[in-house]
Amino acid sequence: MSREEFTNLPLHKKIQLLYMEGTFVVAIRYYGHKVNLYLLHDEYIEVFYNHKLDKIDRIDFLNTAHSRMKFYLDQIQISI
Template sequence: MSREDFKALPLQKKIQTLYADGLFVVSIRYYGYKVNLYLLGDDYIEVFYNHKLDRIERIEYLNRSHTRMKFYLDQIQLDSI
């Protein structure tokens, strides 16, 4: 599935795709979110879960230039950075 195809999916389909075809990598706490990082094909995808509201609020491709990267890099070695 291409990035554009994945981005065009509704949230529920993105969730289903990640749980069926993705590989869970790590989870971090980021402000009010628990962010789960998945590997789907060659791409890393973040799932932002709001535990106070008990819902997934957004799913997006990992932005490797974001300051949030330091939280991941403290825990794991990401390939192809």
């Protein structure tokens, strides 16, 4: 599946795909969200869970240029 195909999936299909085929890597806290990082077919994907609203706000590919990377790199070794 390409990045574009994954991006265009509805949220419930992204969740299903990550649950069935993805591997959980680590969770961090980031500005009111619990962000779960998954590995899916050699791609890192972030799941932004809003615990106050009890819902997933978004699922997207890891942006390795984002400042959130420091939180991940403090805990694990990520191959980029």
